Amino acid sequence: MANKVHHLTTNIHVDLIKLARGDAREAVKFDILYEIGQQDAANGVLVADRGLLCDGDCKENNVVAWMYLRKKSNGRREAVHERREDERRHTAPMSDEHKAYQARVARVATTEGWSADTEFRTPTGRTWIKTDVLVQGAGGLRIGWEIQLSATESDGLRSVRARAQKAAAHGITPAWHTDRASYANRHDTQWTRSDNLPADVIEKAGELRVISGYRALETWRCDARAVYPCVDGGWGSCWKYHTTPRPLGILFDDLVRKTASGLIVPVEHKVGRDIHRFWVTDTDRERYYDILSGALPAMDAEEKPAAHASSNAPTCRPQMTLVPSQRNPDWSDSERWAREMRACRTCGLYANLRDLQVNPFCELCQEEHQLT
Structure with a gap:
């Protein structure tokens, strides 16, 4: 159950904690919104179109969670989320594995001489950004670690992209880590993934491997000797430089250190109309941006093969x-x-x-x- 609600049309806010303590003013506001909701329900208006939002934990996590009000037979007034995943945000305790990841990120960062704050809230005007661990790195870098583990259902995380964009807009580089493949395969932010491990293994100072989300960008010239097909979709050679991602393994502790030092950075790699988001070295990203900006030019006419040479891919493949x-x-x-x-x-x-x-x-x- 939510502890606060906000009705967009009337701009009425109801504090259900005060209501439970017998606050008469909150009771009047609740009854007004309840009658509006009952009328909307009788007219077939969907919950998502009634304009009643969770004004508590969901809002703090930048989640748009629609609600409806109800009165039980014993007279108890309640605000109910439309979706179960939003409801659980108010009641689900933090898992031991989640706490272990928070402790590990903070320990690695502080060992390197940087500051790390868990459950940190960054003010952003009237709201704030809540981060599992905020690492203050080199040169003013701020890495916001978000830990998302298997306890959350696969249909959750509707606002990952919005949360990541909001963090980036306020100078925080989002770093989302998971142990679930379905999340790691998404491209709404730069996800990294490790195996599903118990809390004691995560927290101890042994090797913890990141199995996806960190890659190398191979730079190659699109000529007749290229192993890869032209990324622009043609069957011939365009004589430009292209990049192809290749998965790399890395230890989780090294990822924490190098993101905070700026040696590993996020990148958005374009594949046709799609954008794939992952982590690369700062050198790889700089070279990739040089290719996009045209700093690495196409092959000069003098370098191209003779006119009688074929521009097709080689018939003998490695x-x-x-x-x-x-x-x-x-x-x-x-x-x-x-x-x-x-x-x-x-x-x-x-x-x-x-x-x-x-x-x-x-x-x-x-x-x-x-x-x-």
Whole structure:
């Protein structure tokens, strides 16, 4: 149950904590909004269109959570969220694993000489940004760590992009970490992921690996010798520079240190009309932005091959030796290679590889996601 509500049309605020203590003024305001809600319900107006918002924890987390009011048979007045996930935001306790991640981020940051505050609130006018751990890094960098673990249902996190944008607008670099693949595959912010581990393993000072969300950007020239197809969609060569992401592993502690020092930075990598968000080194990002801005020019006319040379991709491809495992298909099997290049089911890059369901699946993605 919410402790505060706000009706947008009438601009009436009701404090249900004061109401429970017998505040007559809050009771009058509640009854006014209750009658409005009953009339809307009789007219078939949906809850999301009645204009009653949670003014408590949901608002603090920048979540738009619609509500309705009800009176129970014993006379108790209540405000109810439309969605269960919003309701649980007021009641779900923080898990031990969540606390362990907070403690680990804070410990690593303070060991490096930076400050780290847990459950920190940054004022933003009339509201604020609530961060699981705010790390004050080198050169005024502020990294806002958000820990999102398996306890939350897969249909949650409707406002991740909005929260990340708000944090960035106020000088906080958002860093979202999870142990759930369904979140890590999203591109609403720069997600990183580790395995699902118990709290004592997370908190202790052993190795904690990040298995996705950190990549290298390979820079290559789109000429006749290029292994990758032209990212602009053509079948020939455009003679420009392109970048292709390649998954890398990193230890969680190193990620905390290097994001705070500015050595690892967020990037938005364009693939057609889609934008993929992940972490790279500052050198890779600078080079990528140089390519986008045209600082790395196309090949000069003098460098291009003779007119009689073919601009098609080479017919002899490098032999890929991939070790099969219990979780991965044998990618070196000829049945997993198709002559026709099609867009990867995950990242959109063109690939000859196929998964067990004969769907296009590039080598980069199968290495990163370890899917069968």
